[in-house]
Amino acid sequence: MEDLVSLLKKLPGIGRRSAERLAFHILTAPSDEALALADAIRHLKTTARYCSRCFNFAEDDLCYICTDAKRDSSKICVVEQPKDVILLESSGLYNGLYHVLMGCIDPLSGVGPDAIKMDNLLERAADDGVKEIILATNPTAAGDGTALYIAEQLAKVSIKITRLARGLASGGSLEYASRNTLADAFGGRRDMR
Numbered sequence: 001m002e003d004l005v006s007l008l009k010k011l012p013g014i015g016r017r018s019a020e021r022l023a024f025h026i027l028t029a030p031s032d033e034a035l036a037l038a039d040a041i042r043h044l045k046t047t048a049r050y051c052s053r054c055f056n057f058a059e060d061d062l063c064y065i066c067t068d069a070k071r072d073s074s075k076i077c078v079v080e081q082p083k084d085v086i087l088l089e090s091s092g093l094y095n096g097l098y099h100v101l102m103g104c105i106d107p108l109s110g111v112g113p114d115a116i117k118m119d120n121l122l123e124r125a126a127d128d129g130v131k132e133i134i135l136a137t138n139p140t141a142a143g144d145g146t147a148l149y150i151a152e153q154l155a156k157v158s159i160k161i162t163r164l165a166r167g168l169a170s171g172g173s174l175e176y177a178s179r180n181t182l183a184d185a186f187g188g189r190r191d192m193r
Protein backbone atom coordinates (compact mmCIF):
# COMPACT_ATOMS: atom_id res chain seq x y z
CA MET A 1 0.00 0.00 0.00
CA GLU A 2 2.79 2.41 0.95
CA ASP A 3 4.62 1.66 -2.36
CA LEU A 4 1.48 2.50 -4.33
CA VAL A 5 0.90 5.72 -2.38
CA SER A 6 4.45 6.92 -2.95
CA LEU A 7 4.19 6.16 -6.71
CA LEU A 8 0.82 7.91 -7.05
CA LYS A 9 2.24 10.91 -5.21
CA LYS A 10 4.64 11.43 -8.13
CA LEU A 11 1.73 12.15 -10.50
CA PRO A 12 1.12 15.85 -11.26
CA GLY A 13 -1.40 17.49 -8.95
CA ILE A 14 -1.52 14.52 -6.56
CA GLY A 15 -0.56 15.17 -2.94
CA ARG A 16 -0.28 12.67 -0.09
CA ARG A 17 -3.99 12.78 0.82
CA SER A 18 -5.14 12.27 -2.79
CA ALA A 19 -2.60 9.48 -3.28
CA GLU A 20 -3.95 7.70 -0.20
CA ARG A 21 -7.53 8.13 -1.42
CA LEU A 22 -6.62 6.71 -4.87
CA ALA A 23 -4.67 3.81 -3.37
CA PHE A 24 -7.61 2.97 -1.11
CA HIS A 25 -9.96 3.14 -4.09
CA ILE A 26 -7.72 0.76 -6.05
CA LEU A 27 -7.49 -1.57 -3.04
CA THR A 28 -11.27 -1.83 -2.72
CA ALA A 29 -12.12 -1.76 -6.46
CA PRO A 30 -12.99 -5.02 -8.26
CA SER A 31 -9.83 -6.88 -9.30
CA ASP A 32 -10.51 -6.67 -13.05
CA GLU A 33 -10.94 -2.90 -12.83
CA ALA A 34 -7.73 -2.34 -10.89
CA LEU A 35 -5.74 -4.72 -13.09
CA ALA A 36 -7.16 -3.07 -16.26
CA LEU A 37 -5.61 0.17 -15.03
CA ALA A 38 -2.24 -1.56 -14.58
CA ASP A 39 -2.57 -3.16 -18.05
CA ALA A 40 -3.46 0.19 -19.67
CA ILE A 41 -0.33 1.79 -18.18
CA ARG A 42 1.83 -1.14 -19.31
CA HIS A 43 0.31 -1.09 -22.82
CA LEU A 44 0.81 2.67 -23.14
CA LYS A 45 4.42 2.55 -22.01
CA THR A 46 5.38 -0.42 -24.20
CA THR A 47 3.62 0.61 -27.43
CA ALA A 48 3.53 4.41 -27.42
CA ARG A 49 6.03 6.31 -29.52
CA TYR A 50 6.11 9.49 -31.54
CA CYS A 51 4.72 9.85 -35.07
CA SER A 52 7.62 10.02 -37.52
CA ARG A 53 5.90 12.83 -39.43
CA CYS A 54 4.23 15.11 -36.87
CA PHE A 55 5.67 13.88 -33.50
CA ASN A 56 2.25 13.37 -31.99
CA PHE A 57 1.85 10.24 -29.83
CA ALA A 58 1.49 7.19 -32.07
CA GLU A 59 1.22 3.43 -31.82
CA ASP A 60 2.67 2.88 -35.30
CA ASP A 61 5.11 4.77 -37.50
CA LEU A 62 2.45 7.41 -38.23
CA CYS A 63 -0.20 8.66 -35.81
CA TYR A 64 -3.95 8.24 -36.32
CA ILE A 65 -4.28 11.86 -37.48
CA CYS A 66 -1.57 11.65 -40.18
CA THR A 67 -3.12 8.45 -41.55
CA ASP A 68 -6.71 9.79 -41.58
CA ALA A 69 -7.65 10.57 -45.20
CA LYS A 70 -10.57 12.73 -44.03
CA ARG A 71 -8.26 15.32 -42.43
CA ASP A 72 -7.57 18.56 -44.29
CA SER A 73 -3.92 18.11 -45.27
CA SER A 74 -3.65 21.71 -46.54
CA LYS A 75 -3.37 22.97 -42.94
CA ILE A 76 -0.68 22.25 -40.36
CA CYS A 77 -1.24 23.44 -36.79
CA VAL A 78 2.07 23.84 -34.93
CA VAL A 79 1.99 23.13 -31.19
CA GLU A 80 4.62 22.73 -28.48
CA GLN A 81 3.70 19.36 -26.97
CA PRO A 82 1.76 16.18 -27.88
CA LYS A 83 -0.67 16.99 -25.06
CA ASP A 84 -1.66 20.16 -26.98
CA VAL A 85 -2.81 17.92 -29.85
CA ILE A 86 -4.99 15.93 -27.46
CA LEU A 87 -6.44 19.18 -26.14
CA LEU A 88 -7.20 20.72 -29.53
CA GLU A 89 -8.63 17.41 -30.74
CA SER A 90 -10.99 17.21 -27.76
CA SER A 91 -12.26 20.69 -28.67
CA GLY A 92 -13.31 19.36 -32.09
CA LEU A 93 -12.53 22.76 -33.64
CA TYR A 94 -9.84 21.76 -36.07
CA ASN A 95 -9.68 19.22 -38.89
CA GLY A 96 -6.20 19.75 -40.31
CA LEU A 97 -2.88 18.11 -39.51
CA TYR A 98 -0.43 18.95 -36.70
CA HIS A 99 3.25 19.43 -36.14
CA VAL A 100 4.57 19.00 -32.60
CA LEU A 101 7.74 20.96 -31.88
CA MET A 102 8.58 18.91 -28.76
CA GLY A 103 9.27 22.08 -26.84
CA CYS A 104 9.79 25.77 -27.50
CA ILE A 105 12.70 28.14 -27.87
CA ASP A 106 13.37 29.68 -24.47
CA PRO A 107 16.54 31.79 -24.37
CA LEU A 108 16.06 32.54 -20.65
CA SER A 109 16.38 28.82 -19.90
CA GLY A 110 19.19 28.37 -22.43
CA VAL A 111 16.99 26.46 -24.91
CA GLY A 112 17.87 27.36 -28.50
CA PRO A 113 16.28 26.64 -31.92
CA ASP A 114 18.03 23.25 -32.14
CA ALA A 115 15.70 21.93 -29.44
CA ILE A 116 12.57 22.11 -31.63
CA LYS A 117 11.54 19.98 -34.64
CA MET A 118 12.06 22.83 -37.11
CA ASP A 119 13.81 20.99 -39.98
CA ASN A 120 10.94 18.54 -40.24
CA LEU A 121 8.45 21.41 -40.32
CA LEU A 122 10.38 23.16 -43.12
CA GLU A 123 10.28 19.95 -45.14
CA ARG A 124 6.55 19.56 -44.60
CA ALA A 125 5.80 23.22 -45.37
CA ALA A 126 7.57 22.83 -48.73
CA ASP A 127 5.00 20.23 -49.80
CA ASP A 128 2.72 21.57 -52.54
CA GLY A 129 -0.49 20.56 -50.80
CA VAL A 130 0.19 22.69 -47.72
CA LYS A 131 -1.59 26.07 -47.86
CA GLU A 132 -1.52 27.30 -44.27
CA ILE A 133 0.66 26.91 -41.18
CA ILE A 134 -1.18 27.86 -37.97
CA LEU A 135 1.17 28.71 -35.12
CA ALA A 136 -0.49 27.56 -31.90
CA THR A 137 2.44 27.76 -29.52
CA ASN A 138 1.49 28.88 -26.00
CA PRO A 139 0.78 32.62 -25.45
CA THR A 140 3.92 32.99 -23.30
CA ALA A 141 7.08 34.99 -24.04
CA ALA A 142 8.81 31.76 -25.12
CA GLY A 143 5.80 30.62 -27.18
CA ASP A 144 5.51 34.01 -28.92
CA GLY A 145 9.27 34.06 -29.59
CA THR A 146 9.09 30.54 -31.02
CA ALA A 147 6.19 31.53 -33.31
CA LEU A 148 8.17 34.54 -34.54
CA TYR A 149 11.25 32.41 -35.18
CA ILE A 150 9.20 29.86 -37.17
CA ALA A 151 7.53 32.62 -39.23
CA GLU A 152 11.00 33.95 -40.09
CA GLN A 153 12.27 30.50 -41.02
CA LEU A 154 9.26 30.00 -43.28
CA ALA A 155 9.70 33.40 -44.96
CA LYS A 156 10.89 31.79 -48.20
CA VAL A 157 7.92 29.46 -48.46
CA SER A 158 4.96 31.18 -50.08
CA ILE A 159 2.13 29.90 -47.91
CA LYS A 160 -0.18 31.54 -45.40
CA ILE A 161 1.25 31.71 -41.87
CA THR A 162 -1.17 32.54 -39.06
CA ARG A 163 -0.99 32.82 -35.29
CA LEU A 164 -3.89 32.02 -32.97
CA ALA A 165 -5.66 35.20 -31.87
CA ARG A 166 -5.19 36.75 -28.48
CA GLY A 167 -8.37 35.49 -26.86
CA LEU A 168 -5.95 33.31 -24.94
CA ALA A 169 -4.73 34.74 -21.64
CA SER A 170 -1.21 36.04 -22.07
CA GLY A 171 1.31 34.01 -20.12
CA GLY A 172 -1.08 31.07 -19.94
CA SER A 173 -1.06 27.85 -21.89
CA LEU A 174 -3.48 26.16 -24.27
CA GLU A 175 -4.10 23.64 -21.54
CA TYR A 176 -6.19 26.03 -19.46
CA ALA A 177 -8.18 27.63 -22.28
CA SER A 178 -11.89 26.87 -22.51
CA ARG A 179 -13.38 25.54 -25.74
CA ASN A 180 -14.99 28.95 -26.43
CA THR A 181 -11.67 30.72 -25.97
CA LEU A 182 -10.01 28.25 -28.34
CA ALA A 183 -12.81 28.75 -30.86
CA ASP A 184 -12.25 32.53 -30.74
CA ALA A 185 -8.50 32.02 -31.04
CA PHE A 186 -8.89 29.82 -34.12
CA GLY A 187 -11.58 31.99 -35.70
CA GLY A 188 -9.62 35.21 -35.21
CA ARG A 189 -6.20 33.88 -36.18
CA ARG A 190 -4.21 36.56 -37.93
CA ASP A 191 -1.62 36.61 -40.65
CA MET A 192 1.98 36.80 -39.45
CA ARG A 193 3.38 38.53 -42.52
Ligand SMILES: [Zn+2]
Pocket residue numbers: 051052053054055056062063064065066
Ligand atom coordinates in the same frame (compact mmCIF):
# COMPACT_ATOMS: atom_id res chain seq x y z
ZN1 LIG B 1 1.33 12.27 -37.09
